[in-house]
Amino acid sequence: MPLSNFKTIGEVLKKFQFTYTEENFISEIPFNISDYFREDLELTIRDSVVDNSEFAICENLIYPILKEV
Template identity: 50%
Template sequence: MAFSNYKSISTVIKNFQIKYVQSNFILEVSFPVEQSFKDELDLLFTDGVIDNSEDAICENLIYPVLKLFAAVNYIFQQCELKRQKQ
């Protein structure tokens, strides 16, 4: 049966006889955000092409986050390599 055939969560619950529990499963964690990251986002919103399409908006929001996590991951890997050599 196609997803579009289900009009509500209750219909899915009845058809598949499942238990539905709604809960906040993502815990909020505060962490410092560097000013350079904030500046990059500001630059993307002022000079970037965010009004053209939903894809452009998503790309402009996701790219700086992925770039930050890639840098953190690289640093972590380098530290792990150094630790393994010791």
């Protein structure tokens, strides 16, 4: 039976006898953000979005982060 035949997670859990749990597995850690990165990100956000498309906005947010890493 394909999984697309199930309407809810509960149906899948009952059929295959899975155990489902939710928990936070990512914990926050403090870190310092350099002034250069902060300024670069602010400049990119302020000046680089030309057409307000979702793609352009995402690209303009990702670019400074990749440069920093």
